[in-house]
Amino acid sequence: MPNGFGQIFQGVLDRLHNQATTVLPGLLAAAIIVLTSFLIALAARALLYRIFKGLAIDRFLRRSGVAYIMDKQGSFRATRLVAEGAYAAILITGFLTGLSAFNSQLADHIIQGFVLLMPKLVVAALIIVGGVWASQYFGRGLLVWAVNEGLPAPRRLAAICRVMIVFISIVVAADQMDFAPRVFLAAFIILIGGFVLLSAIALGSTASAEFKRFFQGAGHEPERIAEKSLWNQL
Amino acid sequence: MPAEAQRAVETIGGADLVVGIPSFNNGRTIGRVATAVSAGLAKYFPQLRAVVVNSDGGSGDGTQQAVMQAHHEDASLLLLETPLSATHLLSFPYHGVPGKGSAFRMIFEMAHRLGAKACAVVDSDLRSITPEWIDLLIRPIVVGGYDFVAPSYQRHKYDGTITNSIVYPMTRMLYGHRVRQPIGGEFGISGRLVERYLRHTEWETDIARFGIDIWLTTVALAEGYRVCQSYLGAKLHDAKDPASDLSSMLEQVVGSVFTLMRDYEDRWQAIEGSRPIETFGFRFDVGLDPVPVNVARMIGVFERGFRDLEEIWKLVLRQETYAGIRTLAESASSGGVFHLPDDLWVRTVFDFACAFQQPPVARGVLLRSLTPLYIARVASFVVETEYMVADEVEQRIELLCRAFERNKPLLAAQWRGEPVKEVAHA
Known part of the structure; x- marks a missing residue:
């Protein structure tokens, strides 16, 4: 009996030893790699904050309105973008390299999946950033135009324009990543269809009111407000 | 410059004065403008060789024909009996991007190639132009040695509000000269300033296309040319609004002022205060059309x-x-x-x-x-x-x-x- 217990105990110890000698070096190596990459990422971020100016990118960020999306005051700078980007990239690379130290199938699957997904992820991110930029550009243009033309609810119009453009960019990005493409496409079609239907109802109801006004007050021209011509402005 | 304009320059050989009329669908008024211009040249500069050039943007309403048919009855219109030298009346479509800037460029190129001492430009939709305007725009250059003659008009108090609230105060503050109508539309320009304009590279930009009037004035002021102004009386246009709206007009004019601020930032930052400039012409009061405002x-x-x-x-x-x-x-x-x-x-x-x-x-x-x-x-x-x-x-x-x-x-x-x-x- 004691001999049997000793054998079991020995077996457990052997398995533990075996597992420890198999996993621990990998774990240790992974920890060292992740820690090293973390330190490199910190150093790279600090260095980029000091040396990278990116004035041209700053100008683009400000003009495009992206800076104001990231920060309400518009003080978001390219330095921050590049430094934080480099920090995240080094950290992710270090983490994936650390995973590969385990030399297991699961780790390989994760790495492979991530590496394959990475280009699509980058393209999708760029599409969304582009969409946000375009939504700001066209939204502001529409806002100012609507105000100058005296249209009702200019801010609402601009908001609708922005939402539509961002939504289109999300649909395209989802399609690019093969992420529930049918769901997004269906949602997009429903949204556009709903918008067209709403516009048609609004137009129809306005037109009927106009017809009513015309037939009730036929012959009565609305009082024209005297305005100076454009030439008089110059 | 179009080939036919080049041939006309070669045929004419040379001229002392060139008056340009940029146009686009101004068939209703341009005949009268061309008549007033050629009468002004004949009456006030009979001893000088003169050419009137219409630079047209592809009008489809007979604008060019109206220019070519313009004539004046010497004796009755000018009260003169002495024979007058013939004025060449030309009309060509300009090439390049559509806009007043391209029209001016062709006029200036012709003036330069003809070796003109002075060049004047007048709008083609004017209803109040008289032959005296030509004298007032050209004489300060030919006799007084000025390089740039800006117009001065009598306007209704609610007229010219972009000029009064932005363009005039800004131009005066920036460049130190009190040019009352910097975007008037009628200008007299010396031969050497014409040459300078042609050497500029802005002709393909929005400034030359849309903000040509403020560009001409600003270049003359900022680059130290001799500038004066002439009182022309009232300026009445043909009642036709431009295709653009107020905000795009404001964008073009104010955008040009701001762009030129960047081009001449060293010049304007060194200038303090402002001074009046010489004003020619007899000041008289005229009845003005009321300007309705709400x-x-x-x-x-x-x-x-x-x-x-x-x-x-x-x-x-x-x-x-x-x-x-x-x-x-x-x-x-x-x-x-x-x-x-x-x-x-x-x-x-x-x-x-x-x-x-x-x-x-x-x-x-x-x-x-x-x-x-x-x-x-x-x-x-x-x-x-x-x-x-x-x-x-x-x-x-x-x-x-x-x-x-x-x-x-x-x-x-x-x-x-x-x-x-x-x-x-x-």
């Missing part, structure tokens, strides 16, 4: 702008300026007297000028968002000058110009990115 609607446009354009104005205007605009909007909504103080308007224009250089939003959006503020300024001006006569209104504009000049150090500091200290009121 103050309530204008205030409404401003209030809507304040409500809806907050996100853009907050990016463009400094905090102090935005606070002033907010106070104005609150006063408007409470039904108080609508008054946009000169200093607040000056700071608003300065903020837009500085924001234009490093725009927080697209430049077009930035400039168009100025429209409700400009309308507020016009409304305030109309309220303030309602019972004023012409001379008093001119004094009022003079006060605004002084406010611009007084605040110039503020603009210079803001332009250089230095902290801005408010200037004490005079």
